[in-house]
Amino acid sequence: MKKVILGLTALCMIALTSCKEDASKKIDDKNVAEAAQRDANASKFPVLSFEKSEHDFGEIEKNTQVETVFNYTNTGEAPLVITDIKSTCGCTVPKDWSREPLQPGETGKFTVKYNGSGKNKVSKTITVTANTEKGKETVKITAFVKPDPNAPVQAAAPQVK
Template sequence: MKKIILGLAAFTMLAFTSCKDNAANKIDESNIAAAAERDAVASKFPVIEFEKKEHDFGEIESRTPVETVFKYKNTGDAPLVITDIKSSCGCTVPQNWSREPLAPGAEGEFTVKFNGSGSNKVTKTITVTANTEQGKEAVKITAFVKPDPNKATGVGAH
């Protein structure tokens, strides 16, 4: 019985040491260099920098459509890709942005249309989904929507 246990122990030691040597021999230096380069590039992100992060339309008539353009620049170290731009409601529509990668240092823009709905002070958030480190960026539009003069207010109406 001792001989069997001793034989198994010797066989196990031989198997472990031979596997260790084979694993070390399989390491390819070019793979290590490629992985290091990949990891260095993976830590570089595009950075979207807006010319303005908020636009105030001021005082507008109810139901009067208005629009503005948000300009931005990629100030990061990798190409910027905007995958989506959404508004906090259907009355505000972002459009006309490029879905092509924007090189570092390059500039782009998108248009935001607001249909003038609501009343008094109105604020809408536009969320930009991109490959930045945070993944989402936000800009805002504001307006003071004056009451519709053609709409009955209930005061003095019979």
Template sequence: MKKVILGLSTLCLVAFTSCKNDNAAKKIEEANVTAAAVRDAVSSNFPVITFNETTHDFGEIEANKSVETVFSYTNTGDAPLVITNIATTCGCTVPQDWSREPLAVGETGKFTVKYNGSGKGKVSKSLTLTANTEKGKEVVKITAFVKTDDAAISAAIK
């Protein structure tokens, strides 16, 4: 019983001493509020990437014939644009030659996409750019109709 009373007394003592009348609003410094407002205003300025085309159609291509295209883009936003990565949906599509340096507002950039012609029939491949835009990810696509050589296919089967 003594332990229970001692435990309750300790709990009450801790509870009453931890409650203070300090108002949290009194601890806020005006300089910090001003700095946060400036930071928040600047953080709403994002780069905007504008492509000349977001889908490139290679048309009809021969099976296993490599083709390439160049995607051009412009930074039409309010801050420098940085592309950190370009990922593809498969290894048959390879992006290359993009700058990882900041692209100033109004400047243009480009990157090359090579497709090795694998697959058959209508194919569509997506490339996802990771950038410091508001969405964080931008997507461009390539499409093609891969013609298969029926004679080569029948010879391979025999």
């Protein structure tokens, strides 16, 4: 049994060592240069820079629809691709952004529409999902929502004595 195991071990050693080629002969300088370029580009990201990161609508009446435009620039070193823009609730709707890659130095914009719901001080966050290093960028809208002057006045609850 020992002879069989020793024979198989010797056979495996011969098979494994006889097939070795010099690995340095297989390296192609062109492939090395391409890999170095690819690795250098992998560390370059687009940077989403907003003209303003917050917009205040001021005082608005309840249920008054307002909208603003957020302008942005790709200040990074790679094409910017915005895949999604979402808000924290359905009362704020982002729209009209380009799904096409934005080259470094180019500008874009998107519109945010707010329906005037809520009351008093309202703040909504809009999240932009893109291929930036962080992956998500945010902008905000704020407003002070006043009661609708045409709304029926509710009677005060009777006081209990």
